[in-house]
Every structure is written in C-alpha cells, then in structure tokens.
Amino acid sequence: MHASAGPPRNWKGIAIAMMVIVGVLSLVSLSVIMLTPGKMKHIMGEGREGMGEGREGMGRKIQMVLLELNPPAGEKALIQYAAWGLQGNQLAYVFEGDIYYQTEVTSKPLRLTATGRAGLVVNGLSDWIYEEEVLLTFSANWWSKDGARLAYLTINNSATPLMEIPHFLGGVYPSNVFFPYPKAGSTIPTVSLFVVNLYGPAHNLEMIPPDSVRARDRYISMVTWISSTQLAVRWLNRAQNQSELCVCEATTGACSKEVPLFSSDGSWFYLTLPAKQGARGEFRHIASLPAQVSVRALKRLYPCMFGHSVVFLSFSADFEGIFQRQCLTCNLLDDCSFFKAVFSPNQTYFTLYCLGPGVPKVTVHNTKDPTSESGLDGVPGSQSVTEEFTMGWPEVLASTHDMALAWVDGRSGVGRGQKISSVDPRKLSSLRVKDQLGVVEWLMQLPYIDDQRIALYGKAFGAYLSLKMLAATDQLFKCAAAVAPITDFKLYSAAFSERYLGLPAKEEHTYLTASVLEDVHKLKDENFLLLHGTADARVHFQHSAELLSRLVKVEANYSLQLYPDEGHILKERRSIQHSQRTLVHYLQTCLRHNPLLASIEEPDEDD
Incomplete structure (x- = not known):
C-alpha cells in the first residue's frame, strides 16, 4: 500500500496572498510612522545661538529658539527687558538700568548707556509712576522706522522718596522691599529724552524740552517717530493742565512746537476740532481742511503718520469737512462696535480685536482694503460702560x-x-x-x-x-x-x-x-x-x-x-x-x- 498523492499546491495563489499580507503590513507600518509624533530633538552645545526645539512629522514644523544674551554680570544676571528692532535681527535689552544693543543675536553687545543705577536711574524702561500713570507701558524706548536710531527715556529717581513694603511670611523677621514712589506734593522723578545713532559711532543726543517746561517739574507722556529723523514729543507740566507738543530733530536735539500735519501733496492739513453732536454737546474729532483755509490758532495736534497715511483713534472721522463724520470701523464686522487695533511694523496689516457686544473675535485686515479679512477701576478718564463682551x-x-x-x-x-x-x-x-x-x-x-x-x-x-x-x-x-x-x-x-x-x-x-x-x-x-x-x-x-x-x-x-x-x-x-x-x-x-x-x-x- 502507498499513500495517495494530495492535490497539487496553488503556488500562484499563495504568492498573491503573501503579497497582499505584506502590502497590508506595509500600509499599517507607514501609517504608524506618519501619524506618530516625532521625537523631540533637543539641540544644545557650544558655538550655537541657544537651544532649538523642533517636532518632526507630517504637518507644519514648529521651531522655537531660545537666544542666549550675555550681559556683563555673568550667568545669574537678570535681564529687565528685551525686544527686537524693526530691521533685520536688531536686538536691544536693558540690564541693571542700562541699554545694550546687538546688530544680530551672534554679535557682541554694545552698551548704549552707562547711567543706570539699580532702583534709582533707569534707561529705556518706565519706573512705577510712568508705567501706571503716564506712559501706561513698561517699555520707554522707540525704534525709528529705518532702525537707524533708538529713542529712550532716562528716568532719575535719585531724589524721589522711597516707599517701604513689608513682607511678613517665610522668615523669623519680616523683609522689606523699597522702591521710589512719589506721593502728592513730594519730589517726582526727573525725565530726559535721548536719541542714539545705531548705524555709526554711538552718540547719545538729548532732546531739548521747550522753554515753558524746561526749568520746571515735567512729564513726557508721548513719544513717536514721524520720520527717520524726527520725533513728536508731548511734554506736560507737573499739574498736567498744560502740554507742549513738539517736533524734535534727532540729529540736532532741537525741538519746535507743533506744526500742522499736511497730506503728501500739501493740499490738506489735519487737526482736532470740537464738533457739535446734537444735545450731547461737542466732541473733538480729527478734521481735514483745505490748505488755503486760514486758521487763527492751533491748540493741539496728535499726528501718527504711516507712510503717506494718517492713522488715528476717534469716535468718528472727517474726510470731507468738519461736519461730515464717518465711523472708521462700524461696517468692518457684524455685531461689533467696540474695537482695539494693532498695526504690523510696516503698517501693511492690522490686527482688529472685536471686543463686543457680540462674541469677541480677532481678525487681520489689509490697510489698503480694511473690509477684507486676512486669515490668521472707574478712575477719571476711564470707561466702564461699553459694548465690550466680558465674562468675569x-x-x-x-x-x-x-x-x-x-x-x-x-x-x-x-x-x-x-x-x-x-x-x-x-x-x-x-x-x-x-x-x-x-x-x-x-x-x-x-x-x-x-x-x-x-x-x-x-x-x-x-x-x-x-x-x-x-x-x-x-x-x-x-x-x-x-x-x-x-x-x-x-x-x-x-x-x-x-x-x-x-x-x-x-x-x-x-x-x-x-x-x-x-x-x-x-x-x-x-x-x-x-x-x-x-x-x-x-x-x-x-x-x-x-x-x-x-x-x-x-x-x-x-x-x-x-x-x-x-x-x-x-x-x-x-x-x-x-x-x-x-x-x-x-x-x-x-x-x-x-x-x-x-x-x-x-x-x-x-x-
């Protein structure tokens, strides 16, 4: 007896089945590779600009870089402030009250000021009173549009009385924090405005205040560049009931009183005028007037020039005459009438923050066509009753x-x-x-x-x-x-x-x-x-x-x-x-x- 031969094997079918299995496994493996987040690759070492962190995989690659700054005090130094300039990789930072400048992150820092004193004299930053009551920002430095100059305030509190704040917790004896705090009637800080040239030998030039406030206690409440060599500066007397708006020459330090802001062709000029709005009285509005109109007196002007355009914040604007008013943002977004805006450095786009009365949202607009969207305590002078949407x-x-x-x-x-x-x-x-x-x-x-x-x-x-x-x-x-x-x-x-x-x-x-x-x-x-x-x-x-x-x-x-x-x-x-x-x-x-x-x-x- 002998065993009968089995049916012949279907080698062709087996080969096809194996190919299908291998193909499925390959697809599964490829999917796992594609969909699994890549490992974090930390890059650290000498000779590098800092530490980079990237994520590999499908989709957008996110890159974050920590840049290493080297102030003179060493490893444990605390930098008070750092900000990019408007051109290239310009960088400025404040350390121990003085300003340092780097043309790029790998360059050696250049010390622009040498008058800083811890807690008493600070350059380029606000002290307590300027941050809370005057400028309302921590930064007190301003880049020119071409990046060639940096304007900054020097705030000197050497004669300002110190406030003492006790801290009771964490020790056997309480510790105290001291900082300059001018109370009503006491000595206030002295303030000066300087401009330093960054594209050449560093030369700090003080802007000379007008005679009306030069020999008196004063504040500087506004600084803005209106050209590569000119700044608009508002000086206030101590009582803050008189102001002088001046145009200062960054090359000479000379400051002259305000002048009308003219259009690029010289046919129109701009100023703020009170206009009646029914029974509610007069409101100040920015008005454009023909250059041939005679104006006896100009009280105040708040220019903010971007190229050949004038950008301003107002409840209504005037382009046809002082009695023709037009809301700048009323028709940009539906169900939104309370805004704030932030412009890009080159003023090509602006981010519009809709704050109410509808659900808040943020949109990006082109300044040439604002209607098109681009994808992406009750103190005096304050306003509590608005159409802003809040949920607190x-x-x-x-x-x-x-x-x-x-x-x-x-x-x-x-x-x-x-x-x-x-x-x-x-x-x-x-x-x-x-x-x-x-x-x-x-x-x-x-x-x-x-x-x-x-x-x-x-x-x-x-x-x-x-x-x-x-x-x-x-x-x-x-x-x-x-x-x-x-x-x-x-x-x-x-x-x-x-x-x-x-x-x-x-x-x-x-x-x-x-x-x-x-x-x-x-x-x-x-x-x-x-x-x-x-x-x-x-x-x-x-x-x-x-x-x-x-x-x-x-x-x-x-x-x-x-x-x-x-x-x-x-x-x-x-x-x-x-x-x-x-x-x-x-x-x-x-x-x-x-x-x-x-x-x-x-x-x-x-x-």
Whole structure:
C-alpha cells in the first residue's frame, strides 16, 4: 500500500496572498510612522545661538529658539527687558538700568548707556509712576522706522522718596522691599529724552524740552517717530493742565512746537476740532481742511503718520469737512462696535480685536482694503460702560445668584464730550458721587429692583467712591464692600492726585474734602467690608491702616479681611478663592438673600 498523492499546491495563489499580507503590513507600518509624533530633538552645545526645539512629522514644523544674551554680570544676571528692532535681527535689552544693543543675536553687545543705577536711574524702561500713570507701558524706548536710531527715556529717581513694603511670611523677621514712589506734593522723578545713532559711532543726543517746561517739574507722556529723523514729543507740566507738543530733530536735539500735519501733496492739513453732536454737546474729532483755509490758532495736534497715511483713534472721522463724520470701523464686522487695533511694523496689516457686544473675535485686515479679512477701576478718564463682551466674576454673580449688577460712568469718563471733560477736576470727587447716586435712584424705580437691598462694591478708586457714597447717604445702602480703597489722596501717586486735585500745599482744603478719613464719623453706623493685601504696591496698605485707626476711635461697625504679602491683584489661587467666597458670603449675610455659595464648589487639587 502507498499513500495517495494530495492535490497539487496553488503556488500562484499563495504568492498573491503573501503579497497582499505584506502590502497590508506595509500600509499599517507607514501609517504608524506618519501619524506618530516625532521625537523631540533637543539641540544644545557650544558655538550655537541657544537651544532649538523642533517636532518632526507630517504637518507644519514648529521651531522655537531660545537666544542666549550675555550681559556683563555673568550667568545669574537678570535681564529687565528685551525686544527686537524693526530691521533685520536688531536686538536691544536693558540690564541693571542700562541699554545694550546687538546688530544680530551672534554679535557682541554694545552698551548704549552707562547711567543706570539699580532702583534709582533707569534707561529705556518706565519706573512705577510712568508705567501706571503716564506712559501706561513698561517699555520707554522707540525704534525709528529705518532702525537707524533708538529713542529712550532716562528716568532719575535719585531724589524721589522711597516707599517701604513689608513682607511678613517665610522668615523669623519680616523683609522689606523699597522702591521710589512719589506721593502728592513730594519730589517726582526727573525725565530726559535721548536719541542714539545705531548705524555709526554711538552718540547719545538729548532732546531739548521747550522753554515753558524746561526749568520746571515735567512729564513726557508721548513719544513717536514721524520720520527717520524726527520725533513728536508731548511734554506736560507737573499739574498736567498744560502740554507742549513738539517736533524734535534727532540729529540736532532741537525741538519746535507743533506744526500742522499736511497730506503728501500739501493740499490738506489735519487737526482736532470740537464738533457739535446734537444735545450731547461737542466732541473733538480729527478734521481735514483745505490748505488755503486760514486758521487763527492751533491748540493741539496728535499726528501718527504711516507712510503717506494718517492713522488715528476717534469716535468718528472727517474726510470731507468738519461736519461730515464717518465711523472708521462700524461696517468692518457684524455685531461689533467696540474695537482695539494693532498695526504690523510696516503698517501693511492690522490686527482688529472685536471686543463686543457680540462674541469677541480677532481678525487681520489689509490697510489698503480694511473690509477684507486676512486669515490668521472707574478712575477719571476711564470707561466702564461699553459694548465690550466680558465674562468675569461679577457676571457670574449676576447670572448665577439672582443679583442685578450695574456699572456707572460718572463725569470725566471718556467718549462723553467736551462739556463733561471740561468740568473742574477738583470737583470730580463730589460730582462723581452725585452721578453715581443719581443712577442708584433711577435703578430703584425699576420694577425688578428691590430698593431695600442695594449694596456697593468697588476696588481702588471704585472702593473710594463706594465709601464716599455710603457716607453721603443715610441707610440708603444695606452694605458696601471696598477692596484696597484710596482713603487719602495725599498718600496716593503724585501723577494721579495732582492731575485732579492740584498740589497739596495749594489745595489743602480740596484734599481734606476729598479724603474718606474726614467722613469716618458718617461711617460709624454703616455696614461695610474692607479687603486689602498687605503688600499692595499700588494702593498701599497705609490707606486702610489710616482708615482703620479712625474707625476704631469712633467704634464703627465694619468687617476686615487682610491678605498677607498679597499685592493689588491677588496671585495665590487660595487667596483668590477666599476673597470671592468672602465677598459672596458677606453679600448673602448683608442682603439676607438665598444662599449664594451652593454653586461655588471647591476645585480638585489636581486642577
């Protein structure tokens, strides 16, 4: 017997099946390779510009580079500021109050200034008062458009009194932080404007201020390049009720008073003029006028030139005549009427930030065709009532806890015309309290408002207004919460206090009238909560300490919550949560409302 032969093998079919299997496995492997994120390749070593980090794989490659700067102090040196120039790889940075310049990141730094003194003299940066009250930016240097020159401020606080902020935590003895802080009536910093030539021997040339402010205390509130060799500079006297707008020659340092801004062909010039807008009074607008029109006097001009165009911020603009007004951004985006804009360095594009009243969004526009999109505390002079869309803690209170919240812009708010802005600033305190109370009386007439349960809340200047309103009425408000209140303007910033109240030596009665400390006896039987961080560098705890001392003497009814070593803006997460809970609980108790804490849950530790 022998075994019968099996059926013949289908070698062709087997080969095809193997090819299919190999093909499928190849596709799977290729997919894994393509879709798996590439490994991070860290590039570090001597002779390199810094550390690069890239991601390999399908899609866009993201490259981040850390550039190494070498200030003279060594490895542990802290650079205060760094920024790119407008041409090539220009770079400037500030170290220990002095400015250093590099033509590119691999070049040796060139020291442009040598007058910096830690905490006293700084070049190219704002000190506290300039950042908070004058320039409103940390940077105090400006590149010319061709990158050939750099303008910068030198701010000297050598004679300015020092403020001492104690820090209590973390040691057996408290530590103290000192920094220059000019209060009302005290010595303010001296300021100078220099221009340094970057394309040649470094030569620092001071811009000479006009005679009207040269020998007096002064501020510089605006610097902008209008050509490669000319700057527009606004000088203010100490009281900030007189200004000089000058055009300074960067090559000579000579500054002349303002001149009209002409169009490129010389047929038109631009200036700001008040124009009537119905019963609401006059508003200042930028107007273009024929060059042959005779103008007797030019009061102020705020030029901002980009090439042959004039860019400005205004509530309406004038291109046909002073009575023809046109909104610049009204038709750019639907459901948006509150904007801010940032221009690209060459002014070809601008980023338009739509802030409300619809959902906020950001779009990029071409300056030649703006309609086409490209893919990508209630202080005077501020504006709280806008169409900007916001979603913060107050809005959460209103939407979750059945509370109605109202924001009020009193006199001196922006966008309200010449009649409002021309109010005697020394009366702003009493007039703003009167304005706020008038709004409250109107709100009390609304059918959905319980006029027996009205509370006040404010921070800094808003807290000051809350306490003044509480003192000006008799049991109108159930309670008030004041966070870091300004209680005496003699203790506050010189630039702010003197702008509205004048110098204390000449306006002693005005300061006394404006002070909350003089109203302590009126607060004796009122219910209010004070909250303050002990390390507040803006509204010093000294304000609350002076108030508390007087409240104790009259045996006033108040609650107090302090946050050790916290500043004007709370930083620690637990402090933020605690302050919010404290305020909600206080309002719950004061207004005898339904419990408000039910929906505020403790976040997980891992969050």
